[in-house]
Amino acid sequence: MITLGTALAFGGAAIAAALAGVGSAMGVGIAGQAGSGVISEDPDKFGNVLVLQALPGTQGIYGLLIAFIIVLNIGVIDGNIKELSTFQGLALLFSGLPIGIGGLLSGIYQGKVAASGIYLCAKRPEETGKGIILTAMVETYAVLSLLISFIMVNGVKL
Numbered sequence: 636m637i638t639l640g641t642a643l644a645f646g647g648a649a650i651a652a653a654l655a656g657v658g659s660a661m662g663v664g665i666a667g668q669a670g671s672g673v674i675s676e677d678p679d680k681f682g683n684v685l686v687l688q689a690l691p692g693t694q695g696i697y698g699l700l701i702a703f704i705i706v707l708n709i710g711v712i713d714g715n716i717k718e719l720s721t722f723q724g725l726a727l728l729f730s731g732l733p734i735g736i737g738g739l740l741s742g743i744y745q746g747k748v749a750a751s752g753i754y755l756c757a758k759r760p761e762e763t764g765k766g767i768i769l770t771a772m773v774e775t776y777a778v779l780s781l782l783i784s785f786i787m788v789n790g791v792k793l
Contacts, residue, residue, distance in 0.1 A: 636718060643724030644709050647731030648702035651784065654735035655698020655777075658742025662691025665746035669753040680756055683763045687752045690770045691745040694738035697781040701734045704788050717793055730787035737780025745773035 670684040705727050710716045719727070752766025 637716065638718045638720075638724070640719030640721045640724030641709060641716060643721065644705055644719055644727035647724075647728035648705040649731075650728070650735040651698045651705070651731035651738075652695075652702035652735075653698070655701075655738025655742065656695040658739035659692045659695030659698075660742075662694070662742040662744075662746025662749065663688060665743070666691060666749035666753060669750035673753055673757040676757065680760065683756045683760065684753050687749045687756065687763075687766060687770055690749055690767070690774065691742050693774060694734075694742035694745070694777045697777055698734050698738045701731060701781065701784045701788060704785070705731065708788065708791070708793060719793065723791055723793060726791045727788065730784055730791065732784075733780040733787070734777075734784040738777055741773055741777040741780070745770060745777070748773050 666688040670688050673684055674681050706712060709719065709727070749766075749770045752763070752770050755766040756763045
C-alpha cells in the first residue's frame with residue numbers, strides 16, 4: 636500500500652529528476668544553438684563545440700542519480716515498496732530539492748557560459764580550453780547540490 640509518506644518520497648524523486656533534467660535540456664539546447672552557428676562556418680570545430688555543449692548535460696545525470704537512490708531506498712526497484720511515515724516522505728521530498736533546483740538553474744546558466752565558450756572557440760580556437768574551464772566552474776554548484784541531496788537522502792532512516 637502506498638502511504639502519504641511514500642507518495643511524498645516519489646515526489647522528491649520526481650523533483651530531482653525532472654527539474655535537473657529540464658535544466659540540462661535547456662543548457663544543452665542553448666549551447667547547441669551557438670554550436671550550430673559555429674559549425675556551419677567551420678565544421679572542423681565540431682569536436683571542441685561538442686565538448687562545450689555536453690557539459691550542461693551533467694545536471695540531468697545528477698538529478699537522475701538522486702531520484703534513483705530515493706526509489707531504490709523505498710523499495711521500488713525490488714518491488715517491495717516501503718510504507719513510509721509522512722515525516723520520512725517529507726524528508727525525502729526535501730532531499731530532492733537541492734539537486735532539482737540547483738540542477739535546473741546551474742544547467743541553464745552553464746548552457747549560457749558554454750555558448751560563450753563556443754563563441755570564444757569560433758574566434759580563438761587556441762583558447763577553447765579556457766572556455767571549457769569557465770563552463771566547468773558553473774558545474775561546481777551542481778556538484779554541491781548533488782552532495783547535499785545525497786547526504787540528506789542517506790540521512791533518512793527507513
